[in-house]
Amino acid sequence: MYNHWTSSQQPTSNPTNPPTNSQGPGEQFRAVVCGRGYDCTEGDGYFDIVKMNSSHGVRCCRDCANDGPCSRFWKKQCGEYDPEVYARSKVGGTCYVEDFCSAMDVCTDVFGGRLCTPEEVLESCAKGTGCNYDREMVWACMYEGGGCQWDEECCSGKCGGEGVCLSAEPGMCN
Numbered sequence: 001m002y003n004h005w006t007s008s009q010q011p012t013s014n015p016t017n018p019p020t021n022s023q024g025p026g027e028q029f030r031a032v033v034c035g036r037g038y039d040c041t042e043g044d045g046y047f048d049i050v051k052m053n054s055s056h057g058v059r060c061c062r063d064c065a066n067d068g069p070c071s072r073f074w075k076k077q078c079g080e081y082d083p084e085v086y087a088r089s090k091v092g093g094t095c096y097v098e099d100f101c102s103a104m105d106v107c108t109d110v111f112g113g114r115l116c117t118p119e120e121v122l123e124s125c126a127k128g129t130g131c132n133y134d135r136e137m138v139w140a141c142m143y144e145g146g147g148c149q150w151d152e153e154c155c156s157g158k159c160g161g162e163g164v165c166l167s168a169e170p171g172m173c174n
Contacts, residue, residue, distance in 0.1 A: 028052045029152045030100045033121035033140040035059060035133035042137045046122060049152045050137075052100040057133040059126040059140075060107035061087045061116035068112060078125040087116060087126040095131035101173030103139040104155065117142050118153055144168075 029049045034040035035057060042048055050056070064070035065084035074086035088110075089095060096106050107113040116126050118140040127134055141155035142165045148154050154165035156172065 028157055030155075030157065031118050031140050031153045032056050032137035033116075033118050035121070035136050035138045036127035037122045037124040040135050040137055047118065048137060055097050055099055056103070057089070057131065057136045057138040058091075058096040058098050058103040058106050059087055059089050059116055059121070059129060059131075059133060059138045060091065060110055060113040061085055061120055061125065062110075062112045062114070064112075070112075075129045077127055077129065078120070078123060081123040081125060082120070085116075085120055085125050087120070087129045088113075089126070089130035089133055095133075098139075100139055100141075104141075104173065114143060115139050115141050115155065117146065 028051070030052050032043070032048050032050050034046045038046045040046065062070060062074055063084050064074065064086050070086045073090070074088050076083070076086050078085045091106055091110055096103065098106060104115055107115050120126065121138065121140045126138065142148050142153050143155055144165050144167050146165050147163055148159035148165045149163065151157050151159045153159070156166055156168035158166040160166045
């Protein structure tokens with residue numbers, strides 16, 4: 001189910017165009033972002049589009065104002081960007097390196113948790129939350145109803161014409 005793993009300059013905004021990958025039949029892609037928001041060795045150093053079945057670090061975020069109080073395991077790193085968003089890398093004391101669908105499962109299995117959005121990771125909201133992922137690419141996606149520019153940045157893989165992430169198709173991760 002899950003795989004366990006034990007061990008520049010900061011951009012001012014999201015990239016305007018997604019990196020290009022050749023897509024074969026049935027292949028789907030999603031976003032990964034440098035775990036501290038900048039200065040990674042993969043992609044362009046802070047953001048990339050990769051196949052959903054590739055393995056990357058998992059960092060989870062949570063809105064502690066709207067989803068209820070956060071336990072001590074959630075770290076407040078966002079500062080002025082969004083003081084209500086907290087993040088964590090260890091879930092149940094374990095660090096995870098997963099494919100996209102398993103990464104989503106890891107975060108949603110934690111009360112109120114979700115994958116961090118690309119902007120939250122770029123703004124260093126998940127920086128320093130553990131697992132040595134600060135210089136590793138981690139999964140990130142925008143939740144349903146959140147703003148988007150292209151399909152790959154949405155958890156569902158679908159950015160609607162109004163620039164809002166749509167809901168996922170049933171069985172997307174089956």
